Amino acid sequence: KAGVTQTPRYLIKTRGQQVTLSCSPISGHRSVSWYQQTPGQGLQFLFEYFSETQRNKGNFPGRFSGRQFSNSRSEMNVSTLELGDSALYLCASSLGLAGGSYEQYFGPGTRLTVT
Amino acid sequence: AQSVTQLGSHVSVSEGALVLLRCNYSSSVPPYLFWYVQYPNQGLQLLLKYTTGATLVKGINGFEAEFKKSETSFHLTKPSAHMSDAAEYFCAVNLGGFKTIFGAGTRLFVKA
Numbered sequence: 001k002a003g004v005t006q007t008p009r010y011l012i013k014t015r016g017q018q019v020t021l022s023c024s025p026i027s028g029h030r031s032v033s034w035y036q037q038t039p040g041q042g043l044q045f046l047f048e049y050f051s052e053t054q055r056n057k058g059n060f061p062g063r064f065s066g067r068q069f070s071n072s073r074s075e076m077n078v079s080t081l082e083l084g085d086s087a088l089y090l091c092a093s094s095l096g097l098a099g100g101s102y103e104q105y106f107g108p109g110t111r112l113t114v115t
Numbered sequence: 116a117q118s119v120t121q122l123g124s125h126v127s128v129s130e131g132a133l134v135l136l137r138c139n140y141s142s143s144v145p146p147y148l149f150w151y152v153q154y155p156n157q158g159l160q161l162l163l164k165y166t167t168g169a170t171l172v173k174g175i176n177g178f179e180a181e182f183k184k185s186e187t188s189f190h191l192t193k194p195s196a197h198m199s200d201a202a203e204y205f206c207a208v209n210l211g212g213f214k215t216i217f218g219a220g221t222r223l224f225v226k227a
Binding site for chain 2: 004031033035042043045048050055056090092096102103104105106107108109
């Protein structure tokens with residue numbers, strides 16, 4: 001099976017702009033989670049989607065949003081970018097079913113730099 | 116609330132020496148426990164997982180971890196370190212829901 005893919009891999013944006021990141025999960029996986037990784041804060045959970053519904057959300061401002069499509073692909077959007085949004089954004093997919101083992105499979109990430 | 120604590124943000128070992136990365140968790144229900152590894156400029160890769168059953172879990176690349184309920188620990192070990200083991204390691208816990216909590220990570224350095 002193909003792994004989790006994320007596009008683009010690298011992105012440079014200016015403060016105030018908005019950005020959309022894309023994630024394609026492993027075939028058959030219905031859950032997609034997003035994480036922000038920075039040297040200072042480590043891995044921070046953004047949100048999780050299952051069957052086009054957001055099931056969990058982390059403690060991030062409303063500028064961070066996401067969605068999931070019927071084919072399980074997911075996008076996350078960050079509006080009004082700030083310098084502090086510079087980070088590696090990781091997407092992870094899993095089966096997402098209750099009673100499963102809950103292991104996640106990660107994509108390579110999108111490195112966002114805000115100038 | 117569930118949490119994960121990894122003792123030591125940096126660990127340095129010599130090639131061929133024992134690797135021990137410590138992880139403690141807090142949970143009021145039986146957890147699902149994971150170790151992930153991250154190489155530079157890559158995403159996280161699952162090393163091993165504990166769900167139920169045998170408390171000693173073997174993973175990829177010669178790593179193993181032991182679930183000790185009484186100590187709420189899930190330490191990661193490898194008998195003999197290789198240069199290729201240099202990476203960042205994350206312990207994670209899931210309480211049977213749809214949110215996984217990760218520890219802060221431990222960066223492993225391997226000296227020749």
